[in-house]
Structure formats: C-alpha cells, structure tokens
Amino acid sequence: MTRSFTSRRPYWTRHTAHAQTTMAPRTSIDELKELLESSTRILALCGAGLSAASGLPTFRGAGGLWRNHEPTSLATPDAFEDDPVLVSLFYAWRKHMALKAQPNAGHFALAELAKRREGFLCLTQNVDGLSPRAGHPAAQLRHLHGSILDVKCFEECGYTEQNNLSDPPCPALAAAAADYPPDLTLPLLDPNVPTPEIDVEDLPHCPNCKNGLLRPGVVWFGEALDELMLMEVDNWIARGKIDLMLVIGTAAAVYPAAGYTRKAQRRGAVVAVVNPDADSAEGLMRNDFFLQGGAAEILPRLFEGVIGKMDADGKIVGA
Known part of the structure; x- marks a missing residue:
C-alpha cells in the first residue's frame, strides 16, 4: 500500500541536495514563453489551484x-x-x-496546448473532472487521484x-x-x-x-495509486529529455505525485511554477521560473505563442 505524506515545503526543496544554495528563479513570462515555444517534451503537474477560478x-x-x-x-x-x-x-x-462548476481559462489553455504539442503530458491531482470537460485529450491526461x-x-x-x-x-x-x-x-x-x-x-x-x-x-488516504498508470507515466518520463516541467496550482507536497518534479529535473527539465503563493518559489534554482498568480490568468498568456490568443470564455480567437 502506498503511503502518502505532506509538507508545507515544496518537494524539490526537501529532496534536492543543493537546495541550500538556490538563488531566486526567473520571473519573466516572456522568457518562459520562448522556452515553452521551443520545447517538444513538456510535463505538467496540476493541483487544486488550477480549479480555484472555477469556484472550487x-x-x-x-x-x-x-x-x-x-x-x-x-x-x-x-x-x-x-x-x-x-x-x-x-x-x-x-x-x-x-x-x-465550469472549466476556466486555465483548463482550456492546457487542453489547447495538449492538442498542439504531441509531447505534452499533464498529470492532475484534481478529481473534479473539469479538465476532460475542457476538451483535454484523454491520451495526454492522467488523473493521479x-x-x-x-x-x-x-x-x-x-x-x-x-x-x-x-x-x-x-x-x-x-x-x-x-x-x-x-x-x-x-x-x-x-x-x-x-x-x-x-x-x-x-x-x-x-x-x-x-x-x-x-x-x-x-484515491483515498492510505490507498495506492493505480500501478498501471504510474508505470505509463514512468515510461513516458524515461523516453527522453524533458524540456520543461510545469507545476501549476499545487504546493507539490504530497508524495508520490510530487516526486515527478524531481524525476523531470533528472531528465534535464527546467521547472516553472505557477502559483499565487510566493512560498511556492522556495527551493527553485536561478535557471527555473516562478510566475506568481492564478492559472486562469497566467496560462493563456504563457501558451499564447503556441495556441494563439484566448478570450475570457476559453475560446481561441479566430479559430
């Protein structure tokens, strides 16, 4: 049976050997947009903050x-x-x-990114069903919980x-x-x-x-996550270099889900955290990114170079 634990500190802070020597991460959305547009393999870990703008x-x-x-x-x-x-x-x-509740612009932006980037995989800890309702392709979405x-x-x-x-x-x-x-x-x-x-x-x-x-x-506390799903995720990670790891609306404090950030780092990923809580930047390296704010506000702007402009209802303008 899989044991879960939580901490207020980000996972990579607790488990990165050189965490004490970290420096302030980058905060430029334009720099991160450039990296994202050139990335072919992107992994995302989403938490409850993604659905906050939907009223949950x-x-x-x-x-x-x-x-x-x-x-x-x-x-x-x-x-x-x-x-x-x-x-x-x-x-x-x-x-x-x-x-x-209705999917918000953050859900729609992630769904559109998945449709345009074959090498994008989204891991969600949310159980609310809003990502599928936003049209996120099932092949590029894993419901961890x-x-x-x-x-x-x-x-x-x-x-x-x-x-x-x-x-x-x-x-x-x-x-x-x-x-x-x-x-x-x-x-x-x-x-x-x-x-x-x-x-x-x-x-x-x-x-x-x-x-x-x-x-x-x-998945209730004390229960194991689906082993086949975990194997699929591990196989995807092992397939090659990961360009970017997005950590969206989560403190990355629950294991084993939060361990994916460290696994992505081992595959060369730059970590980009999107979260309104400033404490979520703790432990990031100077090559990483921290964008302070809600996913519904930031993700459509961040993905704009790949998915195009998105209106307030989550629709692509001119599509």
Missing part, C-alpha cells in the same frame, strides 16, 4: 471544516466503513459542486463506472444536491442542523455483486 475550494480547504469534520478525515476507507452515510453525503455534495465522477464497488468485486453524472447519486442523498441563494447556508453544511436520516440500504449498491456499496472512484 482546495480540498484541504481554506474554509476549514465540513460539518465540524476535517475533510481529510472523511477521505479514508475506514471513514466510509464506519459511517457510509456521512461520507456519501460529503462526496455527493462535492460531486454536485464539481458538476455545477481518480475522479469524483467515477464510481466503483467498495467490496472490490471489480465493478467500475466512469463519468457517472447522477446528481444526486440517489434520492436518499438529495440534500447534498440542493441549491440555496448565496446569502443562505445549505442545511447540510450547517453543523447545528442534523444530517438527514438515511438508511444504509438506500445508498447506491453495486449492480454487479449486489452486496457492496458504491463509493467514489477517487
């Missing part, structure tokens, strides 16, 4: 608690086994929020279903898909309001084995 909060949550629960405490197999109703409500609400739009059997009978758009997932979970005016709090999110009384038998069950409950197709 980061998983660890600027908002803190969910009904007095740490969101991470609900993202485990043990939590689902102990209280499948509560965890199902939590994920039904997150799925509803993901389906309500799965998708909240997929479901599978908790008893691991082998049943899986991709792109399940049921909202709510079943009538019993209707409270998670209710919409309220912005000035009112959804009762489900108010810890002072009891959760709906739901019988476990009324939750979605596996149509294959008939016994297991259906769970979201995401």
Whole structure:
C-alpha cells in the first residue's frame, strides 16, 4: 500500500541536495514563453489551484471544516466503513459542486496546448473532472487521484463506472444536491442542523455483486495509486529529455505525485511554477521560473505563442 505524506515545503526543496544554495528563479513570462515555444517534451503537474477560478475550494480547504469534520478525515476507507452515510453525503455534495462548476481559462489553455504539442503530458491531482470537460485529450491526461465522477464497488468485486453524472447519486442523498441563494447556508453544511436520516440500504449498491456499496472512484488516504498508470507515466518520463516541467496550482507536497518534479529535473527539465503563493518559489534554482498568480490568468498568456490568443470564455480567437 502506498503511503502518502505532506509538507508545507515544496518537494524539490526537501529532496534536492543543493537546495541550500538556490538563488531566486526567473520571473519573466516572456522568457518562459520562448522556452515553452521551443520545447517538444513538456510535463505538467496540476493541483487544486488550477480549479480555484472555477469556484472550487482546495480540498484541504481554506474554509476549514465540513460539518465540524476535517475533510481529510472523511477521505479514508475506514471513514466510509464506519459511517457510509456521512461520507456519501460529503462526496455527493462535492460531486454536485464539481458538476455545477465550469472549466476556466486555465483548463482550456492546457487542453489547447495538449492538442498542439504531441509531447505534452499533464498529470492532475484534481478529481473534479473539469479538465476532460475542457476538451483535454484523454491520451495526454492522467488523473493521479481518480475522479469524483467515477464510481466503483467498495467490496472490490471489480465493478467500475466512469463519468457517472447522477446528481444526486440517489434520492436518499438529495440534500447534498440542493441549491440555496448565496446569502443562505445549505442545511447540510450547517453543523447545528442534523444530517438527514438515511438508511444504509438506500445508498447506491453495486449492480454487479449486489452486496457492496458504491463509493467514489477517487484515491483515498492510505490507498495506492493505480500501478498501471504510474508505470505509463514512468515510461513516458524515461523516453527522453524533458524540456520543461510545469507545476501549476499545487504546493507539490504530497508524495508520490510530487516526486515527478524531481524525476523531470533528472531528465534535464527546467521547472516553472505557477502559483499565487510566493512560498511556492522556495527551493527553485536561478535557471527555473516562478510566475506568481492564478492559472486562469497566467496560462493563456504563457501558451499564447503556441495556441494563439484566448478570450475570457476559453475560446481561441479566430479559430
């Protein structure tokens, strides 16, 4: 079983031998545009910051608690086994929020880059399904942590279903898909309001084995990432020199996903971080880049020489 750990410090700061001798990275978007336009093999690692402009909060949550629960405490197999109703409500609400959200200019820019650069591979830690909805080619996208739009059997009978758009997932979970005016709090999110009384038998069950409950197709804490997918990514990295590694909207603090930055560096990649948090520049070398800001604002400008100009709706002007 794969063990995950987190740290506030960027991965390359913790694991680069000469991290203490780093100097300020470059901050010129024009210089980075030139490098990107001449690059043939580009690897990207994306995190929750990519979806921030779509109105989705980061998983660890600027908002803190969910009904007095740490969101991470609900993202485990043990939590689902102990209280499948509560965890199902939590994920039904997150799925509803993901389906309500729309891809932003950052998602569209990455999708257009993929269409124009055969040697581009994007690794996303996001489970919200916004990248595919932006038209990102599936062959150039890997969902490291799965998708909240997929479901599978908790008893691991082998049943899986991709792109399940049921909202709510079943009538019993209707409270998670209710919409309220912005000035009112959804009762489900108010810890002072009891959760709906739901019988476990009324939750979605596996149509294959008939016994297991259906769970979201995401990688929970304590679970291993898909081994075949990891092998595919490693094979892609080993194929040759990597010109550029983009780290977008993530602190690169969760292993093993964050380890890809170091692997790309070993293949000769220049690292370019796009993040509004200035601390994300820590540990970068003077040959690397740090662009401070949101992905939806920066990526369309950065990719302009390859994809053309993009309007506010994520459409290529003149296409």
